[in-house]
Amino acid sequence: MTGHDVAAHAGVSQSTVSLVLSGNPRARIGEATRERVLEAARELGYRPNLLARGLVQRRSFALGIVVSDLDNPFFTEVVSGAERVAAEADYGVLLGDAREIPAAEHVMRLAERQVDGVIVAGVGLDALPDETREGLNLVLVDEPSGVLPGVASDAAAAGRKAARHLLELGHTRLGFLGPASPAHTFRMRERGWVQALRQAGCTIPSAYLVRTSATVSGGQAGMRRLLSTDPRPTGVFCANDLVALGALKACAQAGVKVPGHISVVGCDDIEMARYVTPELTTILVPARGLGARAARLLLLTLDGRDTGALTGKALGVELVVRETTARRSI
Amino acid sequence: MTGHDVAAHAGVSQSTVSLVLSGNPRARIGEATRERVLEAARELGYRPNLLARGLVQRRSFALGIVVSDLDNPFFTEVVSGAERVAAEADYGVLLGDAREIPAAEHVMRLAERQVDGVIVAGVGLDALPDETREGLNLVLVDEPSGVLPGVASDAAAAGRKAARHLLELGHTRLGFLGPASPAHTFRMRERGWVQALRQAGCTIPSAYLVRTSATVSGGQAGMRRLLSTDPRPTGVFCANDLVALGALKACAQAGVKVPGHISVVGCDDIEMARYVTPELTTILVPARGLGARAARLLLLTLDGRDTGALTGKALGVELVVRETTARRSI
DNA sequence: TCGCTGCGCTCATACGTATTAGCAAATACG
DNA sequence: CGTATTTGCTAATACGTATGAGCGCAGCGA
Structure with missing residues (x-):
């Protein structure tokens, strides 16, 4: 036909x-x-036949999206947001999950498929050698590089807002749970947190700064370490919600009441945060919005239109107070 | 180049x-x-240039996957499993989310992109008119049709295992929370549940059979209705884990203890099930396995190989006992 | 010396679409 | 009425690859 x-x-x-x-x-x-x-x-x-059309037009009207971990709900939300925008514009979406196959390899395969652009989320620029991306339209999510276009959330603000919230509740012994990751977002969340505490005259013992992987089990292990310090912190900021969920689990297992004994703040506001008990206080990072904006940015670029409105400033983050934080009781 | x-x-x-x-x-x-x-x-x-190659070979070495709801962790796991198998075999994966754009539309777009086959999950056969799928290699996930190849879990067994578990714990007043969906999986889960109860001589008042949407908020609303019956059921089976999470939320809000006052069993075993408190007892349905098997089935079909080993029998499901079920206390 | 047989490579074409140049007919204009 | 101009369509070509037919050449036997 x-x-x-x-x-x-x-x-x-x-x-x-x-x-x-x-x-x-x-x-x-x-x-x-x-x-x-x-x-x-x-x-x-x-x-x-869109293959034939793509061949002659030298445009496939498809874009790729590569995420570091398709099982992390944050990234599936990014994908979901991007897919929606792309589909709306009659673009196809090619998916790549960087757990088994490295992100750089995915990007090259997508390039072979002649995608018009690629969104990369959860992957540092260092994982994408130059030759991988030449002649390719890349948009980075939450990894500002200065050299590539990207969309980002205000990660430092996330750390600051978590800090201020706990400080306002009277907490002064404050812990941090997060990965020793080169990822810009994690670094900035931590930096915003540390700076806000310093500014408030709060000291940070090194034992209160615990390195864990950015997963539930990582958070669980990290919180166990934090609970074994003396004196314990009365408030904890977790670098993302998965870590926070693990932390809550560890508290429950240790018989430590949240928020009675310790307050916990997550980061991302994944859907799960609303469904755990107690519900997780967290910093909302608009994952779907990031994905959608990345896709829009890509589409505008492809049309040679102005992208200033999208690259200008970071997406705002917002404190969502639920049940895992409370005024310091002792 | x-x-x-x-x-x-x-x-x-x-x-x-x-x-x-x-x-x-x-x-x-x-x-x-x-x-x-x-x-x-x-x-x-x-x-x-894979477009050119695809044009002349009349094969794109890409496959599509359409899911009903990309925000449901069950389906992202299906996608994840399929993506992994496909990527391993050097196939590209095109994604479609049927929330905004109907599944049939997605399938046609994928066909235009000349995908070699399409995996469809969470979508009934009735949503895919004949003309949508002619000349296309389709594999249905959890929607046995007799006419199309597919992979499925043993949904009736899921219902039966939930029933037996609660019966063995001494429960006799048993409720069901699920959608009035034409989806085969939901129907069979319910049927297995009902049959096992009947077989055990257990009567099922119609007030114990509550229709809700297959979402968290649906489960929440449904459980509220169930809690207002008199006498209340002491055990509840939810058609999927999202519904179960909503049910737990409703119990928490109503001050009803789980599992003290009421036992809850979910279905799917999404990752979240392990992270809520109390941890959710549920029926494990191998979502990633379904996705992977669907992809393998498609790839074998494309190579003209024998697919008997994959289409033969349904994937087994398994009871995972955690903390939301307990022996009947009263 | 002359066929004959593989070997190693090239020529030509096809895949299905978009697009430019151009042709014939119709229409407008002076 | 003759000449521009416009209208409505087609022919030809290109996109980048795969692939069957075919061609020159070396080696080999007679």
């Missing part, structure tokens, strides 16, 4: 079929033949 | 480049020229 078949059926040439169906407005086509072609196409159930 | 460029650089024809790089084993190529071509390709950083 090709354009030639439609042409034959309508008694015109393939060129005419293409002109009619591409909807090129400045194409001069008689009303009668336009009707005949549309009718024939409908009758035959014609669907254009 | 095309095969012609590599050819010019190596002093051979484009055909030769193709023969060398396609690695066609029965191609007769001299060792010297093979080396020259490989060297040239490496030097120029040549990457073949």
Whole structure:
């Protein structure tokens, strides 16, 4: 079922079929033949071959999205946001998960598939060698590089807001749970946290700064370490919600009451945060918004339009107070 | 950077480049020229254009996956499993989320992109009209149709195992929370549940069979209704884990102790089930396994290989006892 | 010396679409 | 009525790859 078949059926040439169906407005086509072609196409159930179109147009109208971990709900939200925008614009979305196959490899494969651009989330710039990305439209999510376009949340603000919230509740012994990651976002969350505490005249014993992997089990192990310090912190900020969930688990297992004995603040506001008991106080990072904005940025770039409105400033983050934080009781 | 460029650089024809790089084993190529071509390709950083290849081979080496709801962790796990298998086999994965755009529309778009096959999950056969799928390799996940190939979990067994578990704990007043969905999986989970109860001589008042949407808020609302019955059920089976999480939330808000006052069993075993407090007792449905098997089935079909081993029987489900179920106390 | 047989490579073409140049007929203009 | 101009369509080509047919050449036997 090709354009030639439609042409034959309508008694015109393939060129005419293409002109009619591409909807090129400045194409001069008689009303009668336009009707005949549309009718024939409908009758035959014609669907254009986008590979052929892509080949000649040198645009595939597809974009790729590579995430570091498809099991992390934060990234699936990013994907979800990007997919929505892309689909709305009639773009296809090719997915890559960097757990088994490195991000750089995914990017090259997507390039072979001639995607018009690639969104990369949760992957540092150092994991993407130059030769990987030459001649490719890349947008980084939450990894400001200065050299590549990207969208980001205000990670330092996330740390600051967590700190201020706990400080306002009267807490002064404050712990941090997060990965020793080169990822910009994690570094900035930590930096914002530390700076806000310093500014408030709060000292930070090194035992209160615990390194863990950015996963639930990491948070669990990290919180165990934190609970074994003496005196314990009365408030903890976790670098992301998965870590916070692990921390809550560790508290429950150790018989430590949240928020009675210790207050916990997460970061991301994944959906799960609302469903655990007690509900997690966290910093909302608009994951879906980041994905959507990344896709929009890419699409604007491809159309050669102005992208200033999207690259300008970071997406705001917001404190969401739920049940894991309370005024210091002792 | 095309095969012609590599050819010019190596002093051979484009055909030769193709023969060398396609690695066609029965191609007769001299060792010297093979080396020259490989060297040239490496030097120029040549990457073949898969659109062109797909056009001539009439195979894109890509497959599509359409899910009903990308925010449901169960489906992201299905996607994750399929992506892994596909990537391993050098296939691309095109993603479609059926919340904004109907599944049938996604399938047609994927067909235009010439995917070699499509995996559809969480979507009933009735949502896919015949003309949508003609000439297309479809695999349905958890929606046995008899007419299309598919992979499925043993949904009736899920219902039965939930029932037996609660019966063994001494519960006799048993409620069900689930959608009035045409989806085969939900129907079978319910049927297995009902049959096992009947078989045990357990009557099921219609007030104990509550219809809700298959979401957290649906489960929350449903559980509220169930808690207002008199006498209350002492055990509840939820059609999936999201519903169960909502049910737990409703209990917490109503001051009803789980599992002290009421036992709750979910279905799917999404990751979240382990992180809520109390941890959710549930029926493990191997989502990632389903996705992986669907992808393998598709790949085997495309290679014209035998698929008997994969289509034969449903994937087993398994009771995972955690903390939301306990022996009937009163 | 002359066929004959593999070997190693190239030529030509096809895949299905978009697009430019151009042709014939119709229309407008002086 | 003759000449521009516009209208409506087609022919031809390109996109980058795979692949079957075919060609020159070396080696080999007679």
